[in-house]
Amino acid sequence: MTQKISILGCTGSIGVSTLDVIARHPDRFQAIALSAGSNLDLLLKQIHQHHPRLVSVKTEEEAGQLRKLLDDPSIEVIYGSEGAVRVATTDEADMVVSAIVGAAGLLPTLSALQRGKTVGLANKESMVIAGELMRQTASRTGADLLPIDSEHSALFQCLQGNRKEDVKRLILTASGGPFLNRPRSDFDSITVAEALQHPNWSMGAKITIDSATMMNKGLEIMEARWLFDVIIDKISVLIHPQSLVHSLVEYRDGSVMAQLGVPDMRVPIAYALSYPERIESGAESLDLFKQGRLDFFEPDFEKFPCLALAYEVARKGLTYPAVLNAANEIAVAAFLEKKISFVDIEKVNRKTVEAHHPKKVTSLEDILEADRWGRGEATKNL
Ligand code: NDP
Ligand code: MG
Numbered sequence: 001m002t003q004k005i006s007i008l009g010c011t012g013s014i015g016v017s018t019l020d021v022i023a024r025h026p027d028r029f030q031a032i033a034l035s036a037g038s039n040l041d042l043l044l045k046q047i048h049q050h051h052p053r054l055v056s057v058k059t060e061e062e063a064g065q066l067r068k069l070l071d072d073p074s075i076e077v078i079y080g081s082e083g084a085v086r087v088a089t090t091d092e093a094d095m096v097v098s099a100i101v102g103a104a105g106l107l108p109t110l111s112a113l114q115r116g117k118t119v120g121l122a123n124k125e126s127m128v129i130a131g132e133l134m135r136q137t138a139s140r141t142g143a144d145l146l147p148i149d150s151e152h153s154a155l156f157q158c159l160q161g162n163r164k165e166d167v168k169r170l171i172l173t174a175s176g177g178p179f180l181n182r183p184r185s186d187f188d189s190i191t192v193a194e195a196l197q198h199p200n201w202s203m204g205a206k207i208t209i210d211s212a213t214m215m216n217k218g219l220e221i222m223e224a225r226w227l228f229d230v231i232i233d234k235i236s237v238l239i240h241p242q243s244l245v246h247s248l249v250e251y252r253d254g255s256v257m258a259q260l261g262v263p264d265m266r267v268p269i270a271y272a273l274s275y276p277e278r279i280e281s282g283a284e285s286l287d288l289f290k291q292g293r294l295d296f297f298e299p300d301f302e303k304f305p306c307l308a309l310a311y312e313v314a315r316k317g318l319t320y321p322a323v324l325n326a327a328n329e330i331a332v333a334a335f336l337e338k339k340i341s342f343v344d345i346e347k348v349n350r351k352t353v354e355a356h357h358p359k360k361v362t363s364l365e366d367i368l369e370a371d372r373w374g375r376g377e378a379t380k381n382l
Contacts, residue, residue, distance in 0.1 A: 005273070006033040006054075006087050006117075008108050009099035011042045013204045014122040014148065017265045018097050019046060021273060021281055029273060035087040035100070035108070040066055047075065054090055056083030081107060088112040095273070097148070098123040101206050102329050103322075103371050106130055110364070116141040120272035122148040124223040125329075129322040130367045131226025145227065146272040151220055152227055153268030154246035154259035159228070160276075162251065170224055171248040171256075173240040174299065175200050177211040180241060184303045190342035192335065200243040200263045209332045213345050214299070218310020219328075222321055225314060232314045237307065239297040244286060262286050305346045309353065318358035319370035326374025327352035327381075334382050344382075352378045 005022060009015045010031075022029040033054040036043040040062060047055060047070065056078045057063050063079040070077070078086055081104075088096050088108035096112040097120045098105055105123035110130065112119050114137055121127065127134060138145045147153045151172045159167070178197050179190065195212040196205060203211075210216035221235045238248075246268075248258040261267050262284050270281035301308040306328075313320040331348040334340045340348065355377055359366055 002028060002030045003273070004030050004032045004092050004094050006035070006090060006093040006096045006112075007031060007099065008035045008084055008088055008096065008105060009037075009101065009123070010034040010046055011036040011039040012099055012101060013202065014097070014099035014265060014269070016042075018099065018120075018269050018273075019050060021266050021270045021279075023049070024282055025279060028279070032092050033087040033090050035084045037100075038062060040069070044069055053092070054078070054087060056080075056087045084108040085111045088117070089115045093117060095120060097269070097272070098126065099148070101125070101204055103129055103325060106367070110134060110137060113137040113143045113145065114141060116143045118144040118146065120146050120148050120269070121152075121227075122269075124149055124219050125325050127226050128219050128222040129325050129371060130361075130364070131222065131321075132361065133364060133367065135226055135229065146275055147223075147227055148265070148268050148272050149220065149223060150263070150265065150268050151247040152224060153271055155224060155228060155249055157259045157271065158247070158249040158257035162249075162257075164229075166251045166253070167230065167249060168234070168252050169250040170228065170230055170235045171238050171250060172217060172220055172224060172235065173238050173243070173245050173247050173296075174214065174217040175211065175243045176239045176241055176297075176299075177214060177216075179212055180239065187343050188341065192338060195335070195342060199241070201265075203265075205336055206329070206332055209335060209345075210328070212342070213306040214304035215306035215310060215328055215345075215349070217299070218307045218314075219325070221310060222314045232311065237299045239299050241295055241297075242291065242293075244288075244291060245294060260286055306349060309346070309350055313353060316358065318360055319366060320353060320356065320358055322361075322367050322370035323356045323358075323374035323377075324349060324353050326371045327378035330375055330378035330382070340382055348378050348381045351381045355381075 031050040035056040095118040098109040099122040106126040243263040264283035266281040313324045331345040
């Protein structure tokens with residue numbers, strides 16, 4: 001029987017890689033529902049290749065446009081946040097790949113978990129802002145939550161067959177991004193084009209900027225905290241510029257397990273899709289002879305204050321992570337639009353977090369409210 005997959009964010013970098021893996025295994029997977037944003041050209045190509053029954057786009061107008069272009073009443077076209085939620089919860093889907101960027105991914109991802117669907121999670125922001133709620137929901141409905149983020153997939157793989165009580169430390173590797181070797185005194189002159197040049201990974205714009213500020217690793221420690229139910233003090237970051245060791249788990253006996261591979265997101269995507277089996281992903285073999293060396297360094301928290309701020313916020317908990325995430329989304333969007341400088345991203349984030357009066361999270365509404373507040377405050381701080 002084929003496994004039926006819904007994809008949230010099908011037109012993004014992760015969405016495209018997911019459809020590539022699916023296309024390699026037509027007897028095994030079928031993409032039955034797709035949720036895009038506004039990239040109708042790409043969506044149309046995906047529809048012609050994969051024949052989903054349900055498709056969602058961002059706006060009503062885009063839905064109208066797409067219906068005309070398709071001229072096929074057997075494909076249902078819906079839109080907006082409710083559209084994405086329907087793609088995530090459609091009865092037919094056995095699994096949902098969550099790959100919308102930002103907090104916009106939260107409602108559909110949470111809805112999928114509420115329905116008991118297996119979720120392959122790329123959308124780290126939902127885990128950062130609502131990790132506890134997502135965990136509780138998954139355990140209540142029995143939904144499996146499988147990581148797609150490469151570091152978390154590596155940790156998940158290194159945890160297989162071991163007991164959680166024996167874990168001493170989770171070690172997330174980080175490439176260090178394009179400015180690892182640029183002096184901090186030159187950060188004022190960083191351009192958008194330079195920040196978009198990631199040395200090892202080809203990804204969407206937002207996560208690429210997050211990698212340049214190292215906020216991405218900050219979000220990832222919070223993602224790991226909730227995915228694996230491990231306290232923040234047991235999660236550390238290791239700079240590894242080659243991005244071949246994707247993360248490590250240290251156990252109490254001194255053993256350290258690592259997962260390696262070429263930097264290709266199809267590897268963690270394929271593992272989430274086929275777990276606990278393994279299938280071909282299309283990735284190249286890792287040739288360590290050719291690579292020659294693996295380097296590791298400690299992160300520089302002064303040079304990358306976003307990482308330090310994320311650790312502070314992760315320890316504080318409450319509504320702080322939702323506010324930091326919201327501020328960062330606003331700041332990164334403003335940087336990409338050339339409204340603020342690269343170093344302004346960290347300033348907007350800190351100022352917003354410092355102005356926040358935190359609240360205990362007892363419901364989804366508390367998170368959504370903190371997200372709204374963070375966006376408003378960050379916009380004032382631009
Ligand atoms: P992209 O920017 O490439 O893609 C984002 C996708 O989300 C697109 O399909 C876009 O639609 C859609 N989208 C954006 N906003 C909305 C919205 N408001 N409602 C509905 N759909 C929306 O991002 P990535 O694929 O790079 O990243 C996706 C997620 O995966 C992020 O959370 C990121 O942190 C995470 N991730 C990504 C990795 C990577 O290698 N790319 C690695 C690890 C994690 P459209 O383009 O049609 O407008
Ligand atoms: Mg990652």
